[in-house]
Amino acid sequence: MSPEKKRITETTLISKDDLDVAILKGVSKALQEQQQNFYASVALAVKDALESVLIPQLTSLKDEISSANEAIRKLAADLEHHTSKAQRTLATVDSLQAAFRSNKHDLNDVTIKLVHLQNSLTEMQDRSRRNNLRLINLPESAKGSDPVVYLQANLPRWIPSLAGHIIEIDHCHLIYDCNIGKSGSEEKPRTIIFRLLRCSD
Numbered sequence: 001m002s003p004e005k006k007r008i009t010e011t012t013l014i015s016k017d018d019l020d021v022a023i024l025k026g027v028s029k030a031l032q033e034q035q036q037n038f039y040a041s042v043a044l045a046v047k048d049a050l051e052s053v054l055i056p057q058l059t060s061l062k063d064e065i066s067s068a069n070e071a072i073r074k075l076a077a078d079l080e081h082h083t084s085k086a087q088r089t090l091a092t093v094d095s096l097q098a099a100f101r102s103n104k105h106d107l108n109d110v111t112i113k114l115v116h117l118q119n120s121l122t123e124m125q126d127r128s129r130r131n132n133l134r135l136i137n138l139p140e141s142a143k144g145s146d147p148v149v150y151l152q153a154n155l156p157r158w159i160p161s162l163a164g165h166i167i168e169i170d171h172c173h174l175i176y177d178c179n180i181g182k183s184g185s186e187e188k189p190r191t192i193i194f195r196l197l198r199c200s201d
Contacts, residue, residue: 131199135192147172147192168197 014022135151148169156162172194 131195132193133195135194137189138192140188140190147174147194151192151194162201165201167201170195170197 151169151172152167155167156165172192175191175193
């Protein structure tokens with residue numbers, strides 16, 4: 001029993017229950033005021049913490065995000081450029097492949113024609129060589145200075161069926177035969193290859 005409560009009890013006609021209710025209300029009001037003051041202090045402390053710690057961190061994070069967004073925009077532009085370049089390269093490769101297939105087809109045709117021409121040329125050369133005549137074991141000094149005149153004079157003498165005919169010689173040249181005349185004599189035998197102009201001869 002406080003003196004104030006005792007004084008109030010002695011001077012007034014308030015019952016004990018009413019007094020307890022009044023005290024309870026006063027205490028409750030005081031607690032509400034303390035709670036409001038506490039909430040205000042907490043809000044002020046949170047605000048100070050946000051301003052001193054979180055806001056600079058958020059500002060720094062915002063700057064970093066802006067920088068990252070700028071880098072992403074640059075990467076997107078580079079990617080778009082490289083994509084366009086890759087598409088042009090693919091188009092060029094496709095056209096080159098088409099040209100290569102066409103050239104390969106043409107090359108195959110040319111190869112077939114070349115083989116045919118080579119075979120024809122070989123056949124012509126073989127046929128041409130069939131008309132060559134070879135006169136071997138001819139002494140070096142026997143032919144004189146002009147082998148054509150020498151052959152025209154001696155072929156009718158060697159082959160009697162050619163007597164009385166004018167022998168026309170298409171071409172004539174002298175070759176050396178390494179397999180003949182190795183007996184040590186200074187005068188080595190020679191070989192003349194020639195072709196007659198007339199097949200009847």
